[in-house]
Amino acid sequence: MAVYRGKYILKGLDRITPEMERDLDLAYEVCASYGDSFPCEMCGRCCHQPNIAVLPGEVDSLSAASGIPLDEFVAGHLRRSADGGFLLKKTRPCEFLGADGLCTIWKGRPEICRDFPYAVSMFMSRVYIAITDPRADIIDMISYMDGSWPCTAAIRGSIASKVEEARAVRSRDGAS
């Protein structure tokens, strides 16, 4: 099982070749480019997802941020995922979504919430394919994203040019 950047598990791969790592880095940079200027309107729609992952190293900080004692948090607020990790038990919406539509544990929210929706595996894997396959249309590939979310429009309006720039870098570096 290959692991990219120490946390993204690439199922079905034994190792990441240097060429693949270069392309993954390009896809990662496209996704990360949304991080600093991401047009999140704090609408809370993405907090209605069914699966909200919690990394083992986040359990303590989530317990502290929520004010729920650790034992109680682990026993009553987490469940095991199929791959042995943790998920929040109460979702759709997340139990930490306030009545005002804002996250009540914002400073201590899990990493998946910090990355959402541009850097998690589903989005980044599509960006990777679009960068490495000139026939791939990134707009078609992200059609699964909910058009009623404010961030979706912003991503759809900018992602194609970011993919084109990454393709140009890849081509300049000699990839076929």
Ligand code: SF4
């Ligand atoms: S759906 Fe998009 S705009 Fe709304 S809170 Fe989530 S990331 Fe922000």
Ligand code: SF4
């Ligand atoms: S932890 Fe906060 S940001 Fe994450 S899903 Fe729950 S309410 Fe939303």
